[in-house]
Amino acid sequence: MTTALHETASSRLRGAGQRYTARRQQLVELFAGSDRPLAIPEILAAGTGLKQSSVYRNLADLEQAGVVRRVMTDEEFGRYELAEDLGGHHHHLICSRCGRVRDVEVPGDLEATLDRALDRLARKAGFASVSHRLDLIGLCQDCAARERGAHVTKRRLRSAE
Amino acid sequence: MTTALHETASSRLRGAGQRYTARRQQLVELFAGSDRPLAIPEILAAGTGLKQSSVYRNLADLEQAGVVRRVMTDEEFGRYELAEDLGGHHHHLICSRCGRVRDVEVPGDLEATLDRALDRLARKAGFASVSHRLDLIGLCQDCAARERGAHVTKRRLRSAE
DNA sequence: CTTCCTGCAAAAGTTTTGCATTAAC
DNA sequence: GTTAATGCAAAACTTTTGCAGGAAG
Numbered sequence: 001m002t003t004a005l006h007e008t009a010s011s012r013l014r015g016a017g018q019r020y021t022a023r024r025q026q027l028v029e030l031f032a033g034s035d036r037p038l039a040i041p042e043i044l045a046a047g048t049g050l051k052q053s054s055v056y057r058n059l060a061d062l063e064q065a066g067v068v069r070r071v072m073t074d075e076e077f078g079r080y081e082l083a084e085d086l087g088g089h090h091h092h093l094i095c096s097r098c099g100r101v102r103d104v105e106v107p108g109d110l111e112a113t114l115d116r117a118l119d120r121l122a123r124k125a126g127f128a129s130v131s132h133r134l135d136l137i138g139l140c141q142d143c144a145a146r147e148r149g150a151h152v153t154k155r156r157l158r159s160a161e
Numbered sequence: 162m163t164t165a166l167h168e169t170a171s172s173r174l175r176g177a178g179q180r181y182t183a184r185r186q187q188l189v190e191l192f193a194g195s196d197r198p199l200a201i202p203e204i205l206a207a208g209t210g211l212k213q214s215s216v217y218r219n220l221a222d223l224e225q226a227g228v229v230r231r232v233m234t235d236e237e238f239g240r241y242e243l244a245e246d247l248g249g250h251h252h253h254l255i256c257s258r259c260g261r262v263r264d265v266e267v268p269g270d271l272e273a274t275l276d277r278a279l280d281r282l283a284r285k286a287g288f289a290s291v292s293h294r295l296d297l298i299g300l301c302q303d304c305a306a307r308e309r310g311a312h313v314t315k316r317r318l319r320s321a322e
Numbered sequence: 323c324t325t326c327c328t329g330c331a332a333a334a335g336t337t338t339t340g341c342a343t344t345a346a347c
Numbered sequence: 348g349t350t351a352a353t354g355c356a357a358a359a360c361t362t363t364t365g366c367a368g369g370a371a372g
Contacts, residue, residue, distance in 0.1 A: 136279055
């Protein structure tokens with residue numbers, strides 16, 4: 001089922017002069033089974049036994065090889081997911097309060113319209129080889145209620161969960 | 162010219178129980194005069210005399226009051242810009258290699274189409290009060306040439322500039 | 323046996339915070 | 348005078364790196 005995925009990952013890593021070790025296979029499996037990009041703490045907690053520095057280094061290597069990519073959220077740490085051609089083109093629903101992220105797909109015709117328009121724009125500005133990143137920002141159901149409080153930092157919010 | 166902006170900023174801060182000090186006015190002016198979101202190092206280097214911790218604290222307060230907002234790039238530090246209703250709705254051209262950012266506006270009809278479609282999507286997923294974030298990712302002219310190199314971290318890239 | 327990967331510990335970079343001082347109201 | 352804002356120094360947190368040991372080819 002994920003055989004093709006592993007073969008692709010393997011060949012991309014070898015192409016970059018690197019090995020597709022058991023650790024890295026674990027990481028790829030983890031991403032393949034997730035419905036959202038994963039943060040490093042989540043990966044560490046997932047019971048792979050991987051150590052922090054190895055996770056960072058492996059993710060950097062996998063990113064270089066084009067197997068995963070780093071995604072941006074409003075959090076102050078990074079999240080990773082499968083590269084677009086492996087995990088499919090999709091976007092993210094991001095809760096602006098608690099940082100929760102979920103994958104979401106938008107209709108194909110909207111994507112097409114968007115692509116055409118943005119390509120034109122980028123070219124006019126001298127940008128090459130353009131892709132886009134489209135996120136939906138809002139409040140998830142949990143947070144919509146308790147929206148309140150002053151001088152609350154994001155870190156405090158996270159640890160309060 | 163920026164009088165209205167200052168008045169709005171002032172009233173929003175007071176509404177949050179805070180003062181619109183000279184330092185904060187400087188910050189708002191800085192953002193108003195920029196064609197891209199500013200990073201903390203840039204703000205510190207702009208000659209305002211503000212200290213690092215004050216910049217962070219002021220930006221947090223201004224963000225809470227709805228005067229500025231933090232924007233995400235591929236860099237590992239944050240950038241800030243005026244809130245959408247003060248600085249205008251726009252998007253960002255981001256160079257995936259050097260991290261350079263520039264503001265860009267997309268045609269109004271595309272925005273409208275987008276808004277309608279995304280609102281529907283978000284509602285279906287149980288998200289409330291949604292906005293969107295659309296970035297164009299690519300290579301700026303400077304970087305399009307020298308695209309190369311393995312195991313190069315982003316931090317190294319930045320300091321190499 | 324050579325090269326890459328891993329873990330540990332330590333460092334670097336960004337952001338937050340405690341406390342005393344200064345400025346705003 | 349009371350409350351908020353500032354600067355300084357130190358801490359917290361995320362990410363990167365040096366080095367020694369271990370696994371993969």
